[in-house]
Amino acid sequence: MVNCCGLVSDRNVPVPLKSISVELQVKDHVASVSSSLQYVNEEERPLEAVFVFPLPADAAVCHFSAKIGEQEIVAEVQDKQSARDQYDDAVSSGQQAFLLEESDASSDVFKLSVGCLSPGQTAIISIVYVIELSVQADHALRFCLPAVLNPRYSPAASAASVPEVSSACVIPYTLSLSVDVRSSDRISRLESSCPLDPLVFLDPDHTHATVNLSAGHRFDKDVELFLYYENTHQPTAVVEAGAATAQPGCLMGDPVLMISLYPEFPADMMSSLASQGEFFFVVDRSGSMGRRMHHGKDAQIRIESARDTLLLLLKSLPMGCYFNIYGFGSRFESFFPQSVVYSEDTMEEALKRVKNMRADMGGTRILQPLKHIYSQPCYPDHPRQLFIFTDGEVCNTKEVLDLVKSQAYCHRCFSFGIGEGASTALITGMAREGSGHAQFITGTDRMQPKVMQSLRFALQPAVDNISVDWTVPEGVTVDMLSLPINTLFQGQRALIYAQLKGQSSGKTEGAVTVKYRLKDQPVTNQLQFTLKPTEDTGLTIHRLVARSVIRSLELEGRARGADVEAVRSRIVELSVQAGVSSVHTAFIGVNKHSKQTVKGPLLQRRVPIWDMCQGPLRMSKCLAIKAGRKRKLAAPPMEFRSLMSCARGSASADDLPNWAAPLTDLGSLMSEPEPQMDPLLRLVSLQKASGCWELNAALAAVFGKAEDEVTNHRPAQVDGSVWATVLALIWLYSCRSGDQVEWQFVAVKAASWIRSQKPDGLSQCVCDGNVLLACQVTEGMLGI
Structure with missing residues (x-):
């Protein structure tokens, strides 16, 4: 078993991946991500590296290049099978080649093959992708740079022929990350799960800012960024100019428009x-x-x-x-x-x-x-x-x-x-x-x-009946490129894409009217946009539009009765035209300028990223043997070999047979004491389905009281269940107010149950409950 990390030889010599550098450019709600990965072949023979890694499912990969010495190879998007054939031909003939392809099974897994690196040679791989930023509960926009390479990402087809490479406790490469944010809205702040340098604003309106990840970061966990704008619910319409080199009338040659819709839900409406x-x-x-x-x-x-x-x-x-x-x-x-x-x-x-x-x-x-x-x-x-x-x-x-x-x-x-x-x-x-x-x-x-x-x-109620109407000058038409949006919930944002075709002889402005219904109340937003957008916009929105259309075509191609080959042809055409990845295409680059071919047997190695589960899995292998003897498990030889393979990192723990599943985590092998239940969960566990609590010792223990003490403080005019339920509500609102999102529905049911009982002396009940629990909660706060 190989125990060092990175790309290793049969003598356990690391490591080809030396550093990762990422530049993140954010414009409003979308981002362009440029990653550079530096490899070095420290072996004595030529090398082929296989690097399988996760990307966000909705990312559109739009650039792939490799620099070897002073020679840069920019890859092209081609039909996947054609690209594979070219790669195989190049590698087998000793040429340097690079292949980047999306998994056939899942759109968030990519495989990078780096072919024929000579001994001592350095390669810098550059990958660019664009992505929509997701909205969080507190209205932040989230970007995540994933660090984990889980077992699911290991390519099973070549498992028998490729030496397994395990992660160690120290990551052999570092990450640098720079962020540039431009917005039509004021930027409030930017936070991260990792240490950042101070945010620097580059204009007085606070619409342009930069920040860097603090130096020396070890890429041992996901890097999450959270971006906050001031007017999060303001709808926007952004137009991006087409590529000057593309033919007018095609997607990349025409302007495209992105509408951002993030409805605001009034508090009184959401309370029902x-x-x-x-x-x-x-x-x-x-x-x-x-x-x-x-x-x-x-x-x-x-x-x-x-x-x-x-x-x-x-x-x-x-x-x-x-x-x-x-x-x-x-x-x-x-x-x-x-x-x-x-x-x-x-x-x-x-x-x-x-x-x-x-x-x-x-x-x-x-x-x-x-x-x-x-x-x-x-x-x-x-x-x-x-x-x-x-x-x-x-x-x-x-x-x-x-x-x-x-x-x-x-x-x-x-x-x-x-x-x-x-x-x-x-x-x-x-x-x-x-x-x-x-x-x-x-x-x-x-x-x-x-x-x-x-x-x-x-x-809760949701936004529905969403419609989009256009007002454009004569000679201009609008093609909607997004799938229809049926529903939007509180905290959700929709990006709507459209292509602007034709030319206007006079007017340079257009308008879009977005209508929707929120709990039978009609809402209308009208947005103005220009038909003459600024050139040189980087085509970020165009590539997101292409990715959206490609995903729609992929669904269409898998529908019953679809003309699969015709749909596939359309996907390949659009993917090549836009330069973005798809399940039917791949990025291929071959160094045809190299003056000498690489000679000698070719080694194939797999490059890992930090595997959070590797330590427990290695220990599980040893413990599994002991557990098998103790429990007299007669594991079939093939299944046992599969378990050992998983412990080495070549298979997912999810691929284990049922008898071995509990062995995949150290915590499930040790007889640990039962953890103490959180008082909040203990209280919730005692509530009845109707919403009330019963007056008993278990409930009193949550409050830190004896049952007699709680019973003796009960007002004479209310029964035990009403008294117990009022106390539970007082405790929740006073002692666990910070966790209200967790117990909000528990409290709603409890308050509803109390109102249904129509008890006398409720105000006195709340007053006595405050005295008993040393709290200061009002009857109005409890909703009763």
């Missing part, structure tokens, strides 16, 4: 929650869910966090709705044969089963449980809502997304990616095709606040 619905909670129970949420102190196991989250969800559901819970791995199971009415009995039964959920179901196969859910008839007047939790990736991402899209008319899908290795293509794709919302739980993020925010989306 729906009381009906059918809720499915679909939880990944593969072996990797036995890993920890992060590497900090007291990090929770992922499946434990999922159990706590399900507790909050089940307690927050409204009476009379329908629900069911699915667990999936290599197989799947549901708590009930079909969704059941939410009541005290069904809630308690579900909670008992939640407590026994383990990461014990093998791999990650989500297609079959989704098919099972969609095969069941919907309940009238109960909108179907799916909440899907996973920490991995599946091999059939595009098939899953097609299935979700086919059911878009009858459900919404809220997806949650757990940990750095969750597939952005899968998570964001399911939410997009299901008109829902995607969330990622990374680093020290807690799952519960993000999930409860999505539950609020599911229970």
Whole structure:
């Protein structure tokens, strides 16, 4: 087993990847990312490096080049098979060649092949991609530079012939990152999960700023940036000029327009929650869910966090709705044969089963449980809502997304990616095709606040009936290039793309009117835009438009009855024209100027990025042998070899057989004491489905009181349940006010239940409760 990191020889000599440099240019809501990776062949023989890495699912790769010495090779976009043939021919003949291609199975995985580096030679690989920035709950725009190369990214086809390279505890290369932000809106601030130098404003209006990542950063975790603008809800329309070298009438030759729509939801409107619905909670129970949420102190196991989250969800559901819970791995199971009415009995039964959920179901196969859910008839007047939790990736991402899209008319899908290795293509794709919302739980993020925010989306009104009307001069036409937007939830932003065709002999201004409906209230926004945009804009928006159209064509090509070859031809044509990646094209560069060919046998090596799970996996291998003897597990030889392969990093933990799944994380092998439950979760666990609490010792213990003390302070005119429920609300609003997003629906149910009882002496009850718990909460704050 090879234990050093980077690109190594058969003598364990590292490391070809020396440094990574990234330049990030942000314009309003989109970003252009330029990455340079420096490789050095320190071996004595020529080398081929294979570097498989994640990129955001919606990124449009638009430039790929390599510089060897003073010679720079700029790659071209070509049909994928043609590019592969050229690469193979070049490498086999001793020429230097480079190939960058998107995975056939998932749009957020790319493979870079660096062919024929001579001994001692340095290569600088440059990759440029453009991307829309996602919106966070606090209105920030988020950019993430992923550091983790999870086992799912290892190319299985060549596993037998390529030496395995494990990550060590020290990353052998550093990262430098510079950020340039330009906006039509004032920039408030920029924050990061990593240390930054001070933000520097370059103009008095604070619409142009720069910042750098602090020097010496070790690329051992994702780099997240959060950008805040002042007028986040202001709609905008930005026009970008076409390329001067492109033919007018084609996408790259005409101006394109980007409309940003981020509706504002009035507080009074959002306070009303729906009381009906059918809720499915679909939880990944593969072996990797036995890993920890992060590497900090007291990090929770992922499946434990999922159990706590399900507790909050089940307690927050409204009476009379329908629900069911699915667990999936290599197989799947549901708590009930079909969704059941939410009541005290069904809630308690579900909670008992939640407590026994383990990461014990093998791999990650989500297609079959989704098919099972969609095969069941919907309940009238109960909108179907799916909440899907996973920490991995599946091999059939595009098939899953097609299935979700086919059911878009009858459900919404809220997806949650757990940990750095969750597939952005899968998570964001399911939410997009299901008109829902995607969330990622990374680093020290807690799952519960993000999930409860999505539950609020599911229970709140949404923007619908979205339409776009154009006013342009004679001679100009507008082609909408975005798919229709059905729904927008609070905190969601939509980018709408259009192509401006033709020429106006006179007027240079146009207008777009965006209309939508929010809870039966019509809203209209009219935006002006210029027909004569500034030249030399970098074509960022054009490339995002091309990527959007390509993705639509890919979906069209996978539809039943589609002319697959015709759609493929259109994708290749647009991909080559725009210079952006697609599943049917690749970037190919061959150094045809080299005066001598590379001689000698060619070594193939795989370059890793920091693997968060490598340490536990290596230890799991040793412990698995001991566990097997102790428990007398008779593992078939092939499966046991597969487990050893996974421990070396050549296979995903999700590929393990079911008997081995618990061995993929050290935490699931040790007999650790049961962690103390958070007082908030203890309180929530005691609430009844109707919303009330019972007066008992367990509830008193949450308050740090004896049962007799709580009972003796009860006002004579109220019964025990009303008194207990008022105390619970006082404790929540006073002692856990910072976590309100987690218990908001618990409190809504409790207040509603109290009002339904019409108790006498409620004001005195609140007053006495404040005295008992040493709090100062008003009756109005409790909503009762």
